Amino acid sequence: MKLRRSMLFLPGANAAMLSTAFVYKPDSIMFDLEDAVSLREKDSARLLVFQALQLPVYREIETVVRINPLNTPFGHADLEAAVRGGVDVVRLPKTDCAEDVELLEREVERIERACGREVGSTKLMAAIESASGVINAVSIAKASPRLIGIALAGFDYVMDMQTERGDGTELFYARCAVLHAARAAGIDAFDVVWSDLNDEAGFLKEVDLIRRLGFNGKSLINPRQIELLHNAYAPTEEEVEYAGRVVAAALEGERKGLGVVSLNGKMIDGPVIDHARRVLQRAEASGTRK
Secondary structure: OOOOOEEEEEEOOOHHHHHHHHHHOOOEEEEEOOOOOOHHHHHHHHHHHHHHHOOHHHOOOEEEEEOOOOOOOOHHHHHHHHHHHOOOEEEEOOOOOHHHHHHHHHHHHHHHHHHOOOOOOOEEEEEEOOHHHHHOHHHHHOOOOOEEEEEEOHHHHHHHOOOOOOOOHHHHHHHHHHHHHHHHHOOEEEEOOOOOOOOHHHHHHHHHHHHHHOOOEEEEOOOHHHHHHHHHHOOOHHHHHHHHHHHHHHHHHHHHOOOOEEEOOEEEOHHHHHHHHHHHHHHHHHOOOO
């Protein structure tokens, strides 16, 4: 199980950040070729990202590239650079329907074959940024076995809904729709960025909400949000202690060849055991919650 609590955005045109961001240790790093890059910097940013993907320091961390949409003058060139550069995951912005993902998958496979990369090794992620995308979230989430997750992008979504960011009420339906679609497809769900870097309390309140809803993690725009996010996602000591007993009971059941495992008189099934393993994984990654 791959942890994806934090996905740190990096502007593709910022050479200094591209070569040093690994030190912040997010779960995933996202090189952005779309909104964070001006039109006059698109070509240079694409080249910088291609070179960054070759750096040995990024071999131990999951890399993601947000390309421009394929119906723009930049999308296909971005995709060529990302796949040929060896990116782990391609993030497609403004995904409105399953056909958007299917087109992306066909293009990725074509490039993989052309450059000798193993077919299927490039994973995909779809960002939903419109009312149409939210309505089609289930079909989008199930559109390709390469998808590792779907994300909600808040700014474009609220613009499409003719509203604005507020206390989260404006995102409630979309968050639930994206989360249910991801779970139905067996993939991860990622929440929107928190853009007010001076409002730490607001950030933590939102993180607590999306953690309790069930999101796997959140897109971030500043490295100082990483530790806050990881701590919020860290389990409590009590949760770790119980998870340890669940996993130990499951292993004992496997050793004895038991079909049903119980703990303190209560049956524990597969989902409970999987949850316990995720709790231990988060504890191993960031300790217990402070």
